[in-house]
Amino acid sequence: MSSLDTSLSSAEPDVQFGLAVRSRRAQLGITLDQLAEASGVSPGALSRVERGLLGASLRNALAIARGLDCDLSELIQPEGEVKITRKGEHRRYLHDDSGVERLAIANPVPGTALVQYSLPPGAESNHFAAHRAGTREVFHILDGSVRVWAGQESMLLHAGDTAALEMDTEHRFANEGRKNARFMLLVIAPAK
Numbered sequence: 001m002s003s004l005d006t007s008l009s010s011a012e013p014d015v016q017f018g019l020a021v022r023s024r025r026a027q028l029g030i031t032l033d034q035l036a037e038a039s040g041v042s043p044g045a046l047s048r049v050e051r052g053l054l055g056a057s058l059r060n061a062l063a064i065a066r067g068l069d070c071d072l073s074e075l076i077q078p079e080g081e082v083k084i085t086r087k088g089e090h091r092r093y094l095h096d097d098s099g100v101e102r103l104a105i106a107n108p109v110p111g112t113a114l115v116q117y118s119l120p121p122g123a124e125s126n127h128f129a130a131h132r133a134g135t136r137e138v139f140h141i142l143d144g145s146v147r148v149w150a151g152q153e154s155m156l157l158h159a160g161d162t163a164a165l166e167m168d169t170e171h172r173f174a175n176e177g178r179k180n181a182r183f184m185l186l187v188i189a190p191a192k
Contacts, residue, residue, distance in 0.1 A: 045060070139162065145176065
């Protein structure tokens with residue numbers, strides 16, 4: 001068990017929530033100011049929440065979760081608690097302009113997310129900001145082919161391929177093929 005695991009299990013709820021918010025924000029590669037804009041909670045308050053110095057009201061906690069594009073339960077679930085999400089219950093996000101579909105599969109520990117993407121032919125993701133140094137993304141292609149860009153480099157991955165990449169640079173992905181593509185994405189942010 002790492003020192004972060006030990007501190008999380010003994011931390012108070014405000015500290016646990018703050019660590020989960022900071023970890024999710026790092027995973028998304030967004031700044032406090034960007035989260036403030038997305039949530040409507042001031043950068044100063046967000047900073048105090050992340051450090052466990054300020055307990056978030058229910059309204060602010062919901063706004064923060066919305067700004068982080070996740071359920072509040074993902075930020076407050078006690079560590080070690082078993083959570084089962086049944087088929088059809090995963091949070092689904094559909095980007096109307098591109099047709100890219102994202103299913104939030106699991107957030108087993110703060111800083112880790114498992115996501116499934118479906119891309120119609122010709123669809124391309126948004127450009128994602130660089131994650132914090134040490135953040136890794138693991139792509140596993142289920143169907144079709146997906147081109148992944150990390151900075152200026154790109155690679156074409158086919159069904160059955162797996163790639164583990166450092167994502168401390170701007171990145172994106174696209175389906176350049178003629179049929180739908182699906183892949184699993186595991187995002188692992190460093191503990192500190």
